[in-house]
Amino acid sequence: FYSQGTREERNVSADSFFDEALRWFGYSGPPIPSPWDKGIRLAELLRQQKTLLILDGAEPLQYPPGQLQGELKDQGLKALLKELAxxxxxxxxxxxxxxxxxxxxxxxxxxRRVDLENLSTAAGSRLLRSLQVKGTDKELAEASQEFGGHALALNLLGRYLAVVHEGEVRQRDLIPRLTEEEKQGGHARRVMESYERWLAGQPECDILHLMGLFDRPAAKGAIDALLAKPAIKGLTSNLQNLPLAQLQFAFQHLRDLRLLAEKDAQRPDTLDCHPLVREHFGEKLRQQNPAAWQEAHGRLYEYYKNLPAKELPDTLEEMEPLFAAVAHGCQAGRHQEALDDVYWERILRRNEAFVNHKLGAFGADLSALSSFFEVLWSQPASGLTDDDKAVVLGWTGFALRALGRLAEASQPMQAGLELQAKQKDWENAASAAGNLSELYLTLGEVSQAVASARQSVDFADRSEDWGSKMMFRTTMADALHQAGELTQAQQLFREAEAMQKKRQPEYPYLYSLRGFLFCDLLLSQGQYQEVQKRARQTLEWAIQNNLSLLTRALDKLSLGRAFLLLALSEVEGQALAETTARALGAPGQYFDQAREYLLQAVAGLREAGQQDDLPRGLLARAAFHRVQNEFALASTDLEEAREIAERGGMKLLLADYHLEACRLESKKQTAKSKEQKANSKMQAEEHLDIAARMIEEMGYGRRKPEVEELEKQLNSLNH
Structure with missing residues (x-):
């Protein structure tokens, strides 16, 4: 992974790794869309035999210093490591x-974590001595300390002194000092500065500048494209007419100096070097000869876009050259051309979104999209039209959400919203604000979700699209519902339903996701029979019109919850009384129907592949199992819901998990020994404390009455 670059502004993908590793370990099924599922499947294959797996240089796939420092960005790699652990x-x-x-x-x-420090002073001295550096033990120790024990720096230093200064260690004083920090390779770059001066005007220096054009090993065909006539002024002029033997000598000379990697036995014509070497010489070329930098990248763009045998590649491996073409095209300043001709036409296949929907390569897609930014995720390249800047921001937000990087997704979504509002593209601005509201809700930022939802309604009302006006009223209604503003929420749902009924009189009820959200509000108000009537009707419409698996699963979830709550209200005599369930030993027809619908709902949500919605079904089914004293089944559903919510940063659902876990532990007290009861009570209190704190911090107002009710229940168990 480290070979893809070291700088934080780069976006590195693990998709190629998973694509190759799954095939290597025997997977022959269809592409796996979910990054998380790729990691799970690879772990299953690895566990079939004793395997040594080495993942080298994972830091480009981790978050840099900050709130998420050290956490993996890639959901697939996260799943793989968690499963193997x-x-x-x-x-x-x-x-x-x-x-x-x-x-x-x-x-x-x-x-086991093993912290590997830089080389000790003694080890650094021995390394320099092995590279034919001459001097006293004290002088070599001083040199080792001066270069921080940095292994690459000492390797480069040793070869430089041996070749240029006959191994004399005291000549290191001629190597310039740089202000660049050690974590950015400052020690190694000091030596590279000296190499650049020493090799100036020679073929070796031009070869190193060529390596700076790549972000991974350079294939022979790509090098040939750069060396083709006419020469690139100031870059390939010295290499153009160089005999092959002399070119090969220059390659070997650089290998001897440790500036090029040794030949790869599997790919002997490929050139590679340490990422710090690539980045150093690439940056020098870009600064000192920008015309050559752009012309060279332009050649690589043409080479890679014409490399695939198929105009529309079918696999991730076949598509790799197109990703490279996008990167080089953007470095050549040809952003619009790379977007239109390669990314839109051949990677996405226009609205088909092939790379995501068919290959599930969200990481590779995001890596390609990163090339279209001047400031990552917030400022698209100036070479794009204003319309395409907004589109790229939207695509990026979608890819980040799909990869579970929700906190990052808000930045491009907000930037896209501002750009569309500036252009007075009210319909798309409404959609962007609505999507942003949904994202903020998922992240537990309820007040921001309400604010963005208000924006979506405002923008929708400025548009001429009745569908947007209707849809984003339900978005705002749901945000207000989560905030605990039930009266305003119901009013907006009713407004939206009236708009829909006026345009679609054959559908008097809100349906699909909008209908589910309204039913969620009605259930919280105790209108169980009303929800049954609505969900039965909308499910019938969904079947008749062959609507999505998600739509049907959500209707069944509404029905399952409605039957469960109706059964409880009849058994207990009041809507929310669930403290005693002794009378539920012989479940009636409502419980039977609740069980059936909840089983179907969870199965449907899984089939639909909606990780965002699956925890809703799992939490509802866990509540059913709890009521039925099926504690093991309830715990299984709760743990799966928690895992999904945690990895996705879904804080509202995490709070819901803790509330339901509190109810489960509280219920267990009626069926355990004195010691077990005490333990369950302690766990119930811990879950409630966490839920109460989260609910208060997030402004998750709809759950506050539930916290108060559970506090009363736990207090009653103390007496």
Whole structure:
């Protein structure tokens, strides 16, 4: 992974790794759309035999210093490591400069963390001595300390002194000092500065500048494209007419100097070097000869876009050259052309979104999209039209959400919204604000969700589209419902329903997701029979019109919840009384129907592949199992809901999990020994404390009455 670059502004993808690893370990099924599922499937394959898996240089896939420091950005890699930490016949070794936060809780149990420091003074001295550097032990020790024990820097230093200064260690004083920080390779860059001066005007220097054009190993065909006539002024002039033997000598000379990697036995014609070497010489070329930089990238753009045998590649492996073409085209300043001709036409296949929907390569897609930004995720390249800037921001927000990077997704979504509002593109601005509101709700930022939802209604009302006016009223209604503003929420749902009925008189009820959200509000108000009537009707419409699996699953979820709450209200004599369930030993028809609909709802949500909505079904089914004293089944559903919510940063659903876990532990007290009762009570109180704190911090007003009710229940158990 480290080979893809070291800088934070780069977006690195693990999709190619998963694509190759799954095939290597025997997976032959269709593409797996979900990154998380890719990680789970690979872990299953690895566990079939004793396997040594080495993941080298994972830090580009981790968050930099900040709130999320050390956590993996890539959901697939996160799933893989969590699964292997849970159970593994073999050994997985991960090297990284940043501690892995995702499996920190397993350290000392199923994982071990080994901190590798830079080389000691003594080890650095021995390394320099092995590279034919001459001097006293004290002088070599001083040199080792001066370069921070940095292995790459000492390797480069040793070869430089041996070749240029006959190994004399005291000549290191001629190497310039840089202000660049050590974590950015400052020590190694000091030596590279000296190499650049020493090799100036020679073929080796031009070769290093060529390597700076790539973000991974350079294939022979790409090098040939750069060396083709006419020469690129100031870059390939010295290499153009160089005999092959002399060119090969220059390659070997750079290998001897440790500036090029040794030949790869599997790909002997490929050139590679350390990412810091690539980035140093690439940056020098870009600054000192921008015309050559752009012309060279332009050649690579043409080479890679014409490389695939198919105009429309069918696999991720076949599509790799197109991703490279996008990167080089953008570096050549040809952003619009790369977007129109390669990304839109051949990677996305226009509205088909092939790379995502068919290949599930959201990481590779996001990596391609990063090329269209001047400031990552907030400022698209100036070479794009204003309309396409907004589109790129929208695509980026979608990709980040799909990868579970929800906190990051808000930035491009907000930037896209502002751009569309500036252009007075009210319909798309309304959609962007509505999507942003949904994202903020997922993240538990309820007040921001309400504010964005208000924007969506305002923008929709400025448009001429009745569908937008209707749809985003339901978005605002749902945000207000979560905030605890039930009266305003119901008023907006009714307004939206009236708009729909006026345009579609054959559908008097809100349906699909909008209908589900309204039913969610009605259930919280105790209108169980009303929800039954509505959900039965909307489910019938969904079947008749062959609507999505998600729509049908949500209707069944509404019905399952309605039957469960209706059964409880009849047994207990009041809508929300669930404290005693002794009378529920012989479930009636309502419980039977609740069980059936909830089973179908969870199965449908799984089939629809909607990770955002699956926890809703799992939490509702866990509540049913709890009521039926099926504690093991309830715990299983709760744990799955918690796992999904945690990895997706779905804070509202995490609060819901803690509330339901509190109810479950409270219920268990009626069927345990004195010691077990005390333990369950303690766990119930812990879950309630966490839920109460989260609900208060998020402004999750609809759940506050539930917290108060549970506090009363737990207090009653003390007496």
């Amino acid at each position: 849970r159970a593994n016949l073999g050994l997985c070794v991960v090297t990284t400069r940043v501690a892995l936060e995702d499996i920190r809780h397993t350290e000392g149990k199923t994982s």
